[in-house]
Amino acid sequence: VWSFYTQVKQYKLSLPNSSFILLMKIISTCHSPQALKMAISVYYDALNNYKQGSRLVVPLSQSEKTKLSILLLSSYDDSTDYNQILPLNMLWETYISQLPDESKNIEVLYHRAYLSILLGSHQLESAIEYFDLVVKHFTFPKLQLLSELPMAKFINNLCSTSDCSNLNSVIQTIITYGSGQILTTSMWIKILDVGLKENDYQLVKTIYDNYIMKGFADSAVTTEQAIFEDFSSKNQIFNTLNDKIIFQILHTLSTNGDVNLTLTLIETHFLHKSAKGEKALTKELCIKIIESYCYHIESQREWSDISSKTIKDQSIKKLLDVLNGFMIKFVRDNNEVLSYKDITSAMSIKFWNYYAYDENIQKEQTKRSIISESIIHSEENEWQTMVLPRKLSNKNLHSSSFGNMLANMDILREFVLDHIEYLSLDSNFQPKTITLFINCLLNHINLHQNFTATTQVLLQLKNKNTNFINEWLDGDLINIILNTLAISSASKKSSRILFDYLKHNSIPITPDQYRYLLSANLKGYIHDGLHMVLYGYLHDYNGVVTSEIKHLLRDIPTKDIHGHEGTLKLIEFCNLSPQTIIKEVDQFYGNNNLHKEFVTEEPIGNWSKKYYQDFDIRDAGYIKGIFSL
Numbered sequence: 001v002w003s004f005y006t007q008v009k010q011y012k013l014s015l016p017n018s019s020f021i022l023l024m025k026i027i028s029t030c031h032s033p034q035a036l037k038m039a040i041s042v043y044y045d046a047l048n049n050y051k052q053g054s055r056l057v058v059p060l061s062q063s064e065k066t067k068l069s070i071l072l073l074s075s076y077d078d079s080t081d082y083n084q085i086l087p088l089n090m091l092w093e094t095y096i097s098q099l100p101d102e103s104k105n106i107e108v109l110y111h112r113a114y115l116s117i118l119l120g121s122h123q124l125e126s127a128i129e130y131f132d133l134v135v136k137h138f139t140f141p142k143l144q145l146l147s148e149l150p151m152a153k154f155i156n157n158l159c160s161t162s163d164c165s166n167l168n169s170v171i172q173t174i175i176t177y178g179s180g181q182i183l184t185t186s187m188w189i190k191i192l193d194v195g196l197k198e199n200d201y202q203l204v205k206t207i208y209d210n211y212i213m214k215g216f217a218d219s220a221v222t223t224e225q226a227i228f229e230d231f232s233s234k235n236q237i238f239n240t241l242n243d244k245i246i247f248q249i250l251h252t253l254s255t256n257g258d259v260n261l262t263l264t265l266i267e268t269h270f271l272h273k274s275a276k277g278e279k280a281l282t283k284e285l286c287i288k289i290i291e292s293y294c295y296h297i298e299s300q301r302e303w304s305d306i307s308s309k310t311i312k313d314q315s316i317k318k319l320l321d322v323l324n325g326f327m328i329k330f331v332r333d334n335n336e337v338l339s340y341k342d343i344t345s346a347m348s349i350k351f352w353n354y355y356a357y358d359e360n361i362q363k364e365q366t367k368r369s370i371i372s373e374s375i376i377h378s379e380e381n382e383w384q385t386m387v388l389p390r391k392l393s394n395k396n397l398h399s400s401s402f403g404n405m406l407a408n409m410d411i412l413r414e415f416v417l418d419h420i421e422y423l424s425l426d427s428n429f430q431p432k433t434i435t436l437f438i439n440c441l442l443n444h445i446n447l448h449q450n451f452t453a454t455t456q457v458l459l460q461l462k463n464k465n466t467n468f469i470n471e472w473l474d475g476d477l478i479n480i481i482l483n484t485l486a487i488s489s490a491s492k493k494s495s496r497i498l499f500d501y502l503k504h505n506s507i508p509i510t511p512d513q514y515r516y517l518l519s520a521n522l523k524g525y526i527h528d529g530l531h532m533v534l535y536g537y538l539h540d541y542n543g544v545v546t547s548e549i550k551h552l553l554r555d556i557p558t559k560d561i562h563g564h565e566g567t568l569k570l571i572e573f574c575n576l577s578p579q580t581i582i583k584e585v586d587q588f589y590g591n592n593n594l595h596k597e598f599v600t601e602e603p604i605g606n607w608s609k610k611y612y613q614d615f616d617i618r619d620a621g622y623i624k625g626i627f628s629l
Contacts, residue, residue, distance in 0.1 A: 020046035024071035076113035082121035142177030164200035201256035257296035294346035340439035347440035451488035486519035490612040493620035495520035524611025543580030
């Protein structure tokens with residue numbers, strides 16, 4: 001085509017108007033950036049063809065100009081050159097906009113061409129702004145506009161950048177002004193995939209409400225519909241999505257705290273199917289319901305909203321009611337009950353967002369106000385203060401703007417007493433529910449606080465129920481407590497008390513728990529505690545040392561072992577990892593003067609890891625009373 005047209009121009013041949021239109025039709029089907037330049041050249045020549053003076057050529061009629069303009073604008077669909085914006089605008093202002101266009105068909109094609117250039121040249125931000133501007137100011141029916149714009153290309157570009165916010169905005173625009181039919185099934189699924197990968201609540205909810213559950217009131221299926229109706233008659237996609245995708249949608253809804261839609265989705269896609277003999281409420285679904293309650297965080301409160309000491313956060317009590325309902329169901333059905341590991345991450349978010357009166361926040365607010373007033377009322381460049389401005393709040397996702405309220409020991413103690421009393425007064429609460437709550441709380445403290453806070457929780461439990469160890473303590477709780485010991489710099493004495501408690505009550509100590517006890521004793525002067533814990537381990541496991549404990553021993557700084565020949569030999573003995581009998585272990589300890597069952601006073605020295613003895617003595621006193629030793 002280009003060769004033919006080059007010869008026409010070279011020999012200055014005159015073509016009838018119909019030939020120009022035919023040429024433009026051929027060029028517009030080429031779908032290549034190079035074809036656009038040819039189309040522009042042909043368009044200009046067609047407009048000026050009559051000036052050559054040939055009697056066979058007459059000026060283009062309005063109808064012919066319209067046809068040529070439509071074909072020209074269609075040629076921009078595959079443009080990748082941002083520099084084509086200027087020629088397009090010149091053509092529009094000089095020629096195309098002068099044509100009669102009562103139905104706005106030509107204007108729509110102009111907007112399509114403009115947006116195609118932006119998308120093809122990767123000007124995505126400009127494309128988003130232009131799309132919003134055109135939709136806002138287009139006076140004719142929006143469906144006419146949206147049906148012609150390159151929506152598939154637009155959405156593909158947004159998907160490639162995982163731009164969930166703008167994807168949701170575009171879909172909402174299509175739903176509001178156009179029709180969901182503009183988006184094909186493959187486009188809906190592609191957008192859903194992006195939303196699920198990014199765990200974007202707004203985007204996933206939009207697709208769920210307007211595509212997956214289209215045709216169902218409130219995005220729900222009633223019991224009558226589940227039993228008597230064919231779902232495919234309302235929405236063909238409803239039955240085509242597998243449980244894996246539905247569960248991914250459920251995950252996004254639950255981890256973004258949409259309790260109502262989480263319950264509705266489970267009822268619609270899982271429980272109603274049980275009416276047809278397909279599904280029932282499983283442990284995994286129960287966990288998702290619990291997550292939705294945990295992540296359901298009310299809007300961040302200003303201090304004025306909770307400045308009263310009488311206000312109490314009741315949301316965790318509501319969550320405990322839900323937990324207990326599931327525990328009753330699992331016990332009744334003889335199913336596997338929930339473990340704290342199933343829900344601890346979500347519960348930690350709930351604990352983090354617990355709110356209560358804290359006078360320290362009031363002091364901080366007053367301090368912030370004074371600094372702000374000093375800055376506002378001071379002259380420029382003259383403000384001085386001993387306190388420099390700094391960030392005083394943090395409103396990250398799933399974080400309380402006041403921080404971890406349970407880090408305040410007074411609030412923590414009141415929190416434990418209040419919620420344990422709530423659980424204890426109602427006989428319907430399962431002991432397993434109480435244990436689950438305690439485990440989740442102490443694991444939250446293990447992650448975000450210290451052993452002192454753990455001690456305070458255990459102390460309040462002891463005050464509330466002197467027999468709590470027998471009624472509420474389980475293997476998971478022992479693990480959590482020992483893990484908290486391991487990362488503390490003030491828990492050596494407490495670790496020995498707990499070690500004695502476990503031995504005295506013939507409670508098996510796992511290799512991991514021994515590792516925690518060892519870690520607790522590798523602070524400050526390490527030798528006596530190390531000897532004692534390893535003696536217990538070697539006895540219990542016939543001298544076979546796990547790789548994790550070997551790694552822990554290898555990481556002990558050389559300067560802490562220097563001058564202690566017995567400790568060095570003990571570490572070498574453990575690294576050999578032979579299977580030994582108890583008599584050999586006793587003989588080894590005797591030959592090397594190692595401590596089996598007692599620890600001397602802490603000597604003063606410059607140790608690699610800091611040990612806070614005063615704090616340890618304080619907490620150890622509580623631990624001894626709690627475990628009645």
